[in-house]
């Protein structure tokens with residue numbers, strides 16, 4: 001196993017919004033064990049699909065951008081699914097770049113060994129534990145995500161907890177429960193994110209309709225809890241084209 005085994009589905013060479021206060025590249029890793037209705041990168045869920053961008057190409061790009069980028073954000077899909085991620089992160093550090101993760105916390109056992117090597121984590125908490133599977137459509141997901149939060153809180157790492165509020169599922173009481181539970185576990189106050197229709201499957205877009213974060217969490221609710229308008233990168237049209245090309249090749 002080495003960084004070259006990483007299945008990378010997409011690469012954004014420059015982003016100012018995926019790692020707070022840092023300029024980064026973003027690598028979208030293939031595969032996720034969950035299946036959230038609002039997933040903006042559903043093409044990246046398939047855990048058997050191969051990557052389309054060799055890690056060696058990313059390494060070359062980074063070496064050409066030395067001094068222009070602070071590091072790489074690994075997103076997905078679920079980046080911690082791939083055991084080669086640790087090798088890639090270690091290699092990045094040796095090259096003098098930082099490393100950050102956008103993770104759902106689906107693999108706490110794999111997240112733990114990454115923590116000493118990663119500089120920042122954006123951790124999604126999707127629901128109260130009892131309602132997690134309503135969002136991810138996978139049993140046991142809540143235990144995993146909340147265990148990952150405990151690991152992150154106990155570490156020295158800089159992090160953000162974000163809650164994508166799915167207005168087709170979550171209620172204000174659910175969001176209040178999440179905020180209270182994060183606080184009870186010693187975590188930083190979460191940031192509430194709007195669910196976007198862009199990139200999501202048509203069935204979800206139809207369900208979402210005109211529902212918005214404020215329909216679940218009115219402006220006056222949860223004072224002091226940040227709402228985010230600018231959201232992290234999603235798989236760009238270029239990535240979708242690459243995935244489509246891969247699928248066409250596989251047929």
Ligand code: SF4
Nearest residue numbers: 032034035036039077
């Ligand atoms: S955890 Fe993230 S990548 Fe996986 S299905 Fe849910 S939204 Fe998509």
